[in-house]
Amino acid sequence: MSHAELIDSSAPVALITGANTGIGRYTVLGLVERGYKVYMACRSEEKTQAVIVEILKTHPNAWVQWLPLDLANFSSVQDCAKSFLLNQSQLDLLINNAGVGGEKGLTIQGFEMAFGVNHMGHFLLTHCLMDALLRARAPRVVTVASNAHRFAWGINWSKIRQETRSILGAKDYAVSKLANILFSSQLSKNYSHLGLSTYSLHPGVIRSEFWRHLPPGLMPLIKWGPLISPQQGACTSLHCALDAPHSETGFFYANSSIKKPTVFARNEYLALELWEKSSEWIKRG
Numbered sequence: 001m002s003h004a005e006l007i008d009s010s011a012p013v014a015l016i017t018g019a020n021t022g023i024g025r026y027t028v029l030g031l032v033e034r035g036y037k038v039y040m041a042c043r044s045e046e047k048t049q050a051v052i053v054e055i056l057k058t059h060p061n062a063w064v065q066w067l068p069l070d071l072a073n074f075s076s077v078q079d080c081a082k083s084f085l086l087n088q089s090q091l092d093l094l095i096n097n098a099g100v101g102g103e104k105g106l107t108i109q110g111f112e113m114a115f116g117v118n119h120m121g122h123f124l125l126t127h128c129l130m131d132a133l134l135r136a137r138a139p140r141v142v143t144v145a146s147n148a149h150r151f152a153w154g155i156n157w158s159k160i161r162q163e164t165r166s167i168l169g170a171k172d173y174a175v176s177k178l179a180n181i182l183f184s185s186q187l188s189k190n191y192s193h194l195g196l197s198t199y200s201l202h203p204g205v206i207r208s209e210f211w212r213h214l215p216p217g218l219m220p221l222i223k224w225g226p227l228i229s230p231q232q233g234a235c236t237s238l239h240c241a242l243d244a245p246h247s248e249t250g251f252f253y254a255n256s257s258i259k260k261p262t263v264f265a266r267n268e269y270l271a272l273e274l275w276e277k278s279s280e281w282i283k284r285g
């Protein structure tokens with residue numbers, strides 16, 4: 001019998017994106033320790049399998065599997081959801097964790113890179129997995145946003161379909177993280193009456209690979225600055241995934257407690273507009 005078969009079939013099931021490094025990797029560990037079967041939806045099989053080997057060394061009974069996922073491509077997102085659904089009918093926990101900042105360009109479907117990966121990819125993935133989520137007893141969707149949303153004063157819709165323009169991609173990243181918070185709150189509005197709870201969060205400022213696109217001259221800031229470890233960075237994700245009350249659905253967290261995001265992130269009309277436009281965009285493909 002394989003180690004996977006040894007796990008109780010009633011164990012809760014989680015899917016997390018961008019789990020091969022950084023915050024995601026330590027979030028997986030926390031989930032495994034709480035008895036979850038975890039699907040790690042990531043771009044690179046090689047990087048993910050290396051992490052799985054490391055996890056199994058310290059947690060030999062862990063149930064962890066790689067699912068291919070490139071959030072910059074709708075077809076890959078749809079295939080990822082299909083592969084999951086071939087194996088599981090129900091999903092207890094979805095963690096939209098993967099993210100890019102400072103990577104410039106367009107996704108395959110022509111969205112600005114940060115908006116396309118951080119928001120559109122996760123919007124589509126959540127949509128494709130919704131039936132499986134709603135089959136779970138008390139499903140949750142956790143979306144890793146950022147305090148960087150504080151630098152976005154709304155969404156300029158015309159820029160969403162243009163290549164990344166801002167210096168270092170910072171402004172575009174801020175907009176994508178504003179979109180993460182608006183998405184999470186609208187998701188709660190649309191589905192909380194069916195039992196789904198949603199959370200968005202700022203994980204802290206983390207010494208992870210996230211900074212890989214910074215110009216080399218700025219790297220010492222990351223190396224010597226007051227950043228926290230990826231393990232510490234996973235704490236708020238794990239709090240939202242495992243311990244936050246279901247009644248707190250739709251809120252934004254930092255340091256494992258509810259925080260007030262900006263007035264733009266609390267704008268119900270903007271949240272609805274983003275939802276409607278995103279729904280239209282995924283229909284067009």
Ligand SMILES: NC(=O)c1ccc[n+]([C@@H]2O[C@H](COP(=O)([O-])OP(=O)(O)OC[C@H]3O[C@@H](n4cnc5c(N)ncnc54)[C@H](OP(=O)(O)O)[C@@H]3O)[C@@H](O)[C@H]2O)c1
Pocket residue numbers: 017018019020021022023024041042043044047069070071072097098099100101117144145146147202203204205206207208209210211230
């Ligand atoms: N680090 C911080 O200070 C900080 C602060 C606030 C919020 N956040 C947010 O926290 C989350 C995790 O960041 P992190 O610090 O752990 O960064 P990280 O170490 O760079 O990890 C990011 C993960 O996202 C994956 N990813 C990137 N583009 C992808 C794509 N197109 N499709 C699928 N996966 C993709 C990466 O995969 P590859 O390894 O294949 O590239 C990696 O697994 C992100 O949403 C980020 O915006 C981070």
